[in-house]
Amino acid sequence: MSTPVKYSSQREAILRFLKTRKDHPTADVVFQHIREDIPNISLATVYRNLNQLAAAGTILRLTTNGKTDHFDACVEPHYHFCCRCCNGVKDIDMEPVTELVDRATKATSFKIEETTVLFSGICDKCLEEGIE
Numbered sequence: 182m183s184t185p186v187k188y189s190s191q192r193e194a195i196l197r198f199l200k201t202r203k204d205h206p207t208a209d210v211v212f213q214h215i216r217e218d219i220p221n222i223s224l225a226t227v228y229r230n231l232n233q234l235a236a237a238g239t240i241l242r243l244t245t246n247g248k249t250d251h252f253d254a255c256v257e258p259h260y261h262f263c264c265r266c267c268n269g270v271k272d273i274d275m276e277p278v279t280e281l282v283d284r285a286t287k288a289t290s291f292k293i294e295e296t297t298v299l300f301s302g303i304c305d306k307c308l309e310e311g312i313e
């Protein structure tokens with residue numbers, strides 16, 4: 182499943198940047214910041230590196246509303262919340278429900294390896310601003 186990642190300096194810079202962020206930036210946001218350090222980098226290169234890091238399991242890729250990819254340097258199991266107003270992705274600070282995997286395993290003959298849980302709704306900031 183996980184292929185060893187050959188670290189280019191570009192990929193290292195992308196990973197380093199991602200580790201400073203807790204807000205699950207999109208490839209576009211990563212690109213805007215990385216460009217300050219590596220002016221000749223392209224969005225396609227940023228995307229390719231992010232996808233390679235995700236494929237290797239070094240980072241997480243979260244797809245929200247079926248079109249936007251968000252990236253997360255934290256690969257520990259944790260749940261996410263996506264705001265339908267601002268499209269922001271936030272971590273939910275709770276223990277993963279391991280029972281979910283147990284129950285799904287019991288209900289099937291599959292070898293279940295992971296779950297992706299994405300909560301959605303309206304975030305605290307948008308609620309405060311009265312956006313709905």
Ligand SMILES: [Zn+2]
Nearest residue numbers: 264267304307
């Ligand atoms: Zn919001």
Ligand SMILES: [Zn+2]
Nearest residue numbers: 253255261272
């Ligand atoms: Zn996260």
